[in-house]
Amino acid sequence: MNDNRPHRTDGQVLRVDNLRIEVKTDAGPGPVLVDDVSFTLRKGEVLGLIGESGAGKSTIGLASMVYTRSGCYITGGKIVFLDQDLRELNGDQRRRTRGVKISYIAQSAAASFNPALTIYEQVCEVAVRHGLMSFAEAKREAVKLFRELELPNPDVFGDRYPHQVSGGQLQRAMAAMAMVAKPDLLIFDEPTTALDVTTQVEVLASFRKLIREHGTAALYITHDLAVVAQIADRIMVLRHGKMVEQGDATQILQHPTQEYTQKLVAERVAASTHEFVESDDTGEALLKIDQVSASYRTLVKVINGVTLDIRRGDTVAVVGESGSGKSTLARIVVGLLPREEGDIRFGGESLPPRLRDRSKDQLRRIQMIYQMPDVALNPQQTLLEIIGRPVSFYFNKSGDQVRQRVKELLRQIDLPESFITRRPGELSGGQKQRVSIARALAAEPELIICDEVTSALDPLVAEEILRLLKRLQDELGVAYMFITHDLGTVKRIANKVAVMLKGQLVAFGSTPKVFAPPFHPYTELLLSSVPEMRSDWLDEVLAKRRQLV
Incomplete structure (x- = not known):
């Protein structure tokens, strides 16, 4: 093995001094994305980067490899890696550094x-x-x-x-x-955000073990304070590209000094202590799923004998680990995956298994909001075209009628009417998700399936989206099937919960009842896997799992 790479004897791996990153366009200078950020990182040390969407976390992480996204430029500061300023290297030297001396672990392994x-x-x-x-x-x-x-x-x-x-x-x-x-430096960019809580525990434990055994320095980018508490030695809080505060992980989590950090911590605490939503079981079922099974061209059933119902005004959370069948059940309801057994009735009538066999009105009454608006929204279309499409398709409106309806929907989701000419690339992550909600509302549905709609958002933006969904439900009486792996979100919004495991429904009922002892064993595992904002939580959970084994 050829490894003649330099190593500092004092343990310092990375030093970033007064980093500044700006956007530049043909029209001239754009916004400053990162402004005067400094930090150091030593061998075996983990620095957690925390902040809301647009805070500059990923931009700083990528800049540590002297890499910026298209249109962004490092215009100030030093990035000193093992005594060498990476900004002084040529293109070939930088490429020999990335992936070898510095490695990057992205949010989506599948991508x-x-x-x-x-x-x-x-x-x-x-x-x-x-x-x-x-x-x-x-x-x-x-x-x-x-x-x-x-x-x-x-x-x-x-x-x-x-x-x-x-x-x-x-x-x-x-x-x-x-x-x-x-490598001497690892950059983790939201690596567990899309994972269910039980899998997240295993992956976090693996990452921590890897860092400790190899003595690798690491930047850990996340918006979840409870996750960073399990792995970081120090935390830097960012907002609008500036450092808010930096310090020991315990100090930041238990005794933050700055108002913004205090707000982040308070929001995380509130999410973990929120009271369950009570269930109202009066009225007829809007959606009734009866002994439904389906498979993907194999003999193995991915959904097996599922029965549940959703009433008007209900929010039914569907929870479970990756591969449990949550999103597959949603695909069956909307007709993207035809059911092989059982029946689905909506508003008293049986829904055809296949999407193509359903009437336009049946399609209109059930809408879906997807996890990743970047994938779900056409980047080439304006919001008028994106939101206006279901208005014209379902209600045969055109021209000024569509424009006026889109403006109404923008007001309904708390976006300015002036956004009507914008494209998705000009919006923040939270704004894009609001547009996805508006597009679903444009069809005037009775049921909206929300597939992990807050999992990629930071806590403050996610809370705004949850409040918006609740307000719209109160105003419009719409029902939600809310697919999620975040049990904190379940507490905040769901009056009923369906727990799925390996394609089967293992528990269904009012949220307080399902999440109260005596638990189904898998429900208990889910509840015990929700991260807590203290550094010893992961060790406790791992010890409990070893006892069970």
């Missing part, structure tokens, strides 16, 4: 892996391409990392393709890919 290559081929690629190891050496290192990360059958795990493993396993495989070249 980061090539589906046509085996996991071995992708995990070993960096070390082989940069001449650090032969493929055989890299493969042995990969197996060692798979074992450290507690992946199943580590000796043959890498022979699989990305689609053949779970989301949590793929996230850990991406950590192995980042570590195979033995």
Whole structure:
């Protein structure tokens, strides 16, 4: 193995001094994204970067590799990595640093892996391409990392393709890919945001173990204070590209000095202590799912004998780990995956299994809001076109009628009417999700299926979206099927909860009843896996799981 890389004897790995990053366009200078941010990072130390969407967390993380997104430029400051200012390196030198000395672990492993290559081929690629190891050496290192990360059958795990493993396993495989070249610095960019709580525990434990055993320095970017409490030694709080405060993790979480940090901490505490929403079981069922089963072209049923109902004005949360069947159930309800057994009745009439066989009115009455608005909204269309499409499709309106209705919907979701000419790329993450809500409301539905609609948002923006959904429900009487892995969100918004495991419904009823003893064993596991904002929580949960085993 060829490894003649420099190492500091005093342990300092990264020093960022007075970092400034700006947007530049053909018309001239744009906004400042990062302004005068400084920090240091030592070997084996983890610095958590916390803040709302647009705070500059990911921008700073990428800049630590001297990388910026298109249109963004580092215009000031130093980025000193192992005594070398990375800004002084040429393009080839920077490329030899990225992925070798500094590795990046992204939020979505599924989007980061090539589906046509085996996991071995992708995990070993960096070390082989940069001449650090032969493929055989890299493969042995990969197996060692798979074992450290507690992946199943580590000796043959890498022979699989990305689609053949779970989301949590793929996230850990991406950590192995980042570590195979033995980097000095790891950058974790929201790596557990899209994972369910039970999987998140396993992945966090694996990440922490990896950092400790290899003594790697790490930046951990997240908007979840409870998650960063389990892994960070120090925390830096960011807002609008500026540092709000920085300090020891315990101090920041228990005794924050700045008003903004106090607000973040208070919001997290409120989410964990919120009272359950009471259920009202009066009235007829709007949606009735009766013994429904379905499969994806295999003999294995991904949904098996599910029965539940949603009444007008209900918010029914559907919870469970990755692969439990939550989103699949939603696809069956809207007709994207035809059911093979059972019946679904909506407003008293049976819904055809296939989307193409449903009437326009049946389509209109059930709408869906997706997790990632960046994928769900056409970047080339204006908000007038995006929101106006269902208005013209379902109600045969055109011209000024559509424009006036879109303006009404923008007011309803608390966005200015002037946004009607904007495109998704000109909006924040929270604003894009509001547009997705407006598009669903444009059809005047009776049921909206919300598929992880707040999971990619920071806590303050997520709270705004939840309040908006609740207000719209009170005003319009719409019912929600709310798919989520965040049990704090379930507490805030759902009057009923359906717990799913391996395609089956293991518990269903009012939220206070389902989440009160005696629990179904899986419900108890879910509740015990919700992170708490204290540094010893992860160790306690792992100890309890070992006792159960």
